[in-house]
Amino acid sequence: MTTDDARRPSFWRRFLGFAREIWGVMRRPSAIFSLGVLVLSGFVAGIIFWGGFNTALELTNTEAFCVSCHEMRDNVFQELKTTVHYTNRSGVRARCPDCHVPHNWTDKIARKMQASKEVWGKIFGTINTREKFLDHRLILAEHEWARMKANDSLECRNCHSAESMDITRQSPRAAEAHQRFLFTGEKTCIDCHKGIAHHLPDMSNVPGWQ
């Protein structure tokens, strides 16, 4: 190992020099630590940062986190409890993040950025009473429908896949509808299955509900 200390331009102004210095440090072989130690510590730091980031995301990705807000707990969560996605014969449950946060890193972060808007909602109290929630509900639902329409109902398909559907085991109406519109790609789950997890908003201006 060698040192390049003598070549350092110590006369530069501080703010310019700093950047330069960092760059220098990056390119320059270390005088004190061995390459092995450096690689290892970089690795460890990476794990800690990534892990911490990951943990933070995982924490905000639980149902307990969602229902920690009364807006979520008193409205949508109560309604979810009566549906097939909360209790059913197979005992498999869908939780809020299963349907509302994609299990995919890039999508996940994009979604988290959008979610900062919710914190504003909390501060400004857009839906802090049942009445306000009901007045606002169509707008919120439309956001979700648009999102699911755009990603071809990705969240639903994480659990239900069209490829694994055995229509001979489905009810006649389901088999018929899926064959005509789902397998042909004409429609996606959310086109036909609105309101499967919560009560519906006022549907009088939603196409297909008159």
Place this chain on the structure above:
Amino acid sequence: MTSKLRLTIAAALMAAFSTVALAQSFSALRGSTPLNEETTPPPLTPEMNTSVREPRSYPEQPPVIPHSIEGYEVSRRANKCLSCHARTRIQESQAPMISVTHFFDRDGQTLASVSPRRYFCTECHVPQHNVRPPVENDFVDIDTLLKVKGPDSGARR
């Protein structure tokens, strides 16, 4: 005692006895459990989902629903039934359209869409469960009735 009072007492006694008689003959739902105890209700059965339309007992009967309606919302805000049974929806759903009587208001005027008095579908239409009825139904429909040869069957014609 006046005859009026006597009549009243007689009527009251008759009412009392007939209630007892009713309670006995309609005990099938609660079985032999005494009135002051709670029965264990039988487990709920799944709604039938055959999609095969059931016969109607008389022409004005609201047809029973041959499919499951579990989780279908019918409220002031949304009507899941109409998303399949409305006039504009039947091409996609292949469901029978709500008949024209569903468009009539109580004065017989035909409205543009379903009449408010026909909006809450499950007031009249009900899904079916595969259960043995605790009280047998001895309803006889008109065709069966017309075939019965009573002593006065000649006089009827």
